[in-house]
Amino acid sequence: MLEVQNIYKTFNPGTINEKHALNGVNLTLEDGDFCTVIGGNGAGKSTMLNAVAGVWPVDSGRIVIDGEDVTGLPDFKRAAMIGRVFQDPMTGTAATMEIEENLALAARRGRRRSLHWGVTRKERAEYREKLKILNLGLEDRMTAKVGLLSGGQRQALTLLMATLVKPKVLLLDEHTAALDPKTAEKVLNATETVVNRDHLTTLMITHNMKDAIAHGNRLIMMNEGKIVLDIRGEAKKNLTVEDLLHQFAVQAGEEFASDKALLG
Numbered sequence: 001m002l003e004v005q006n007i008y009k010t011f012n013p014g015t016i017n018e019k020h021a022l023n024g025v026n027l028t029l030e031d032g033d034f035c036t037v038i039g040g041n042g043a044g045k046s047t048m049l050n051a052v053a054g055v056w057p058v059d060s061g062r063i064v065i066d067g068e069d070v071t072g073l074p075d076f077k078r079a080a081m082i083g084r085v086f087q088d089p090m091t092g093t094a095a096t097m098e099i100e101e102n103l104a105l106a107a108r109r110g111r112r113r114s115l116h117w118g119v120t121r122k123e124r125a126e127y128r129e130k131l132k133i134l135n136l137g138l139e140d141r142m143t144a145k146v147g148l149l150s151g152g153q154r155q156a157l158t159l160l161m162a163t164l165v166k167p168k169v170l171l172l173d174e175h176t177a178a179l180d181p182k183t184a185e186k187v188l189n190a191t192e193t194v195v196n197r198d199h200l201t202t203l204m205i206t207h208n209m210k211d212a213i214a215h216g217n218r219l220i221m222m223n224e225g226k227i228v229l230d231i232r233g234e235a236k237k238n239l240t241v242e243d244l245l246h247q248f249a250v251q252a253g254e255e256f257a258s259d260k261a262l263l264g
């Protein structure tokens with residue numbers, strides 16, 4: 001479903017701020033693969049997701065989504081294929097609009113916009129069912145303005161919006177990192193439910209090694225713009241945080257810097 005082939009990306013080339021952010025990244029995800037992504041600060045995790053989303057052109061390499069070479073396509077032309085959720089709960093939803101209006105906008109992603117985008121009864125029933133899955137009681141607040149919701153509720157809604165039209169690839173960039181641990185767990189559970197139900201091909205960056213182990217069927221570790229570890233199947237199921245900390249120390253030559261990795 002997703003092929004990342006030998007991707008390179010250098011920021012500010014030829015200047016004092018030159019940064020080789022991606023140094024030959026190769027990754028193939030099968031349909032329905034749920035891959036967690038870990039690595040230290042600046043390892044290139046967000047840059048890899050941005051490359052897949054087409055935020056800027058890569059320097060070399062190829063990106064193929066569901067058999068289509070999208071390497072030359074700008075992000076807005078890939079938008080119909082990709083769902084994204086970022087760290088900041090304030091982005092991704094429109095605060096001054098109602099929950100159901102936000103969902104109606106998301107439902108029209110990749111389609112021609114029509115002037116008549118009011119919510120139909122049929123859509124309302126569909127949204128209600130989908131909101132129930134989140135287990136946050138949002139199905140009873142569908143005409144509430146999104147600005148009134150908590151950060152966790154907004155992230156869960158953003159997740160729903162990103163997946164309302166089934167994306168070929170779902171990209172989650174530390175989407176629970178700004179939430180308190182309890183709320184983060186709720187949003188992660190909602191993520192797990194949606195990804196499994198819709199068999200979504202997913203890349204999920206997380207600082208939390210326990211989460212990286214507990215979710216998905218595959219785990220990759222990045223360091224200095226490369227994938228340095230790729231674990232799947234039974235090997236992934238048997239992983240421990242200690243294994244990952246050890247691997248990190250071996251790969252990066254230093255201790256993992258974040259306390260968050262050990263929380264939970």
Ligand SMILES: Nc1ncnc2c1ncn2[C@@H]1O[C@H](COP(=O)(O)OP(=O)(O)O)[C@@H](O)[C@H]1O
Nearest residue numbers: 011019021039040041042043044045046047048
């Ligand atoms: N748009 C940008 N312009 C310049 N440098 C960038 C940009 N995006 C990322 N970088 C740099 O590339 C490296 C990788 O960043 P990033 O992919 O965000 O790391 P992380 O693994 O923490 O998500 C970092 O050194 C970062 O400062």
Ligand SMILES: [Mg+2]
Nearest residue numbers: 045046047173
């Ligand atoms: Mg990042």
